[in-house]
Amino acid sequence: MMKQLFCAIALAATLGVGAANAAEMKAMGPHASLPCDTCHAGGKFVAPAKETCLQCHQSYEAVAKRTEKMTPNPHSSHRGEPNCTNCHSMHAKPRFECNDCHTFDIKMKGE
Ligand code: HEC
Ligand code: HEC
Ligand code: HEC
Ligand code: HEC
Numbered sequence: 001m002m003k004q005l006f007c008a009i010a011l012a013a014t015l016g017v018g019a020a021n022a023a024e025m026k027a028m029g030p031h032a033s034l035p036c037d038t039c040h041a042g043g044k045f046v047a048p049a050k051e052t053c054l055q056c057h058q059s060y061e062a063v064a065k066r067t068e069k070m071t072p073n074p075h076s077s078h079r080g081e082p083n084c085t086n087c088h089s090m091h092a093k094p095r096f097e098c099n100d101c102h103t104f105d106i107k108m109k110g111e
Contacts, residue, residue: 027090028110039090047085057084072104 026032027039039048057063064075074087074096086097087108094108 025091031090047083047090050081050083050085053084070106072098074098074106 025036027034031039037043039052040046041048041052054060060075060081064073067073067075077098079098082097086095088094094111096104096106096108096111098104098106
């Protein structure tokens, strides 16, 4: 059932028809206009690894620089360099995974 659903969405995206389904799956904010296969190479509709995000976002150092005023910096910690989608989501709610163990006063946009 899920597999069929994904195929239907993939097909709709490829053909540019059934726009309702594909449009609902648009990635969030600045990623909305990206072709689906930017993140779903080979039609694999799962969260891409960090290497995909880093094609545009450069490096963990680069994103850590952007959040350097946050305490703690979510992009620089004892957790190293996890997949971006451990916290960020592209179609659903994000989730700040540090707070699985901590109680930092930090919320992701849209959380
Ligand atoms: C094809 C290029 C590209 C890819 C791939 C990409 N991004 Fe982005 N991302 C952008 C652009 C462009 C922006 C808007 C400018 C900026 O904030 O850098 C952006 C912005 C963001 C923002 C800030 C959004 C906001 O509203 O403040 C986050 C968070 C983000 N990207 C996370 C990710 C994650 C996680 C991935 C991998 C799943 C990813 N990006 C993959 C290009 C990309
Ligand atoms: C910037 C990267 C990015 C782009 C572009 C993108 N996705 Fe995704 N997609 C993700 C991530 C990350 C997930 C994992 C779940 C989440 O973050 O919401 C995902 C999960 C999915 C899933 C699995 C359902 C789920 O909620 O786990 C489907 C289906 C999907 N995407 C369809 C699409 C379609 C169709 C497009 C093009 C209209 C698209 N995606 C564009 C990053 C992206
Ligand atoms: C699996 C549990 C776990 C996760 C997830 C986790 N931490 Fe930790 N963290 C710890 C433990 C255990 C310590 C050391 C004991 C302590 O100081 O509480 C620690 C210590 C710290 C410290 C120094 C002590 C403090 O509380 O100021 C910081 C800063 C920190 N973590 C940040 C992060 C950030 C940022 C993330 C997410 C990227 C994260 N942690 C995710 C378990 C975790
Ligand atoms: C441990 C959780 C976590 C991980 C993993 C993570 N981020 Fe973030 N990210 C955050 C938080 C928290 C913010 C600040 C709140 C927000 O923008 O949602 C943020 C903000 C951002 C921003 C916006 C910064 C700005 O200028 O406002 C970008 C871009 C971004 N992250 C990209 C990435 C990329 C790319 C990766 C993977 C290389 C990644 N993040 C991994 C938690 C995380």
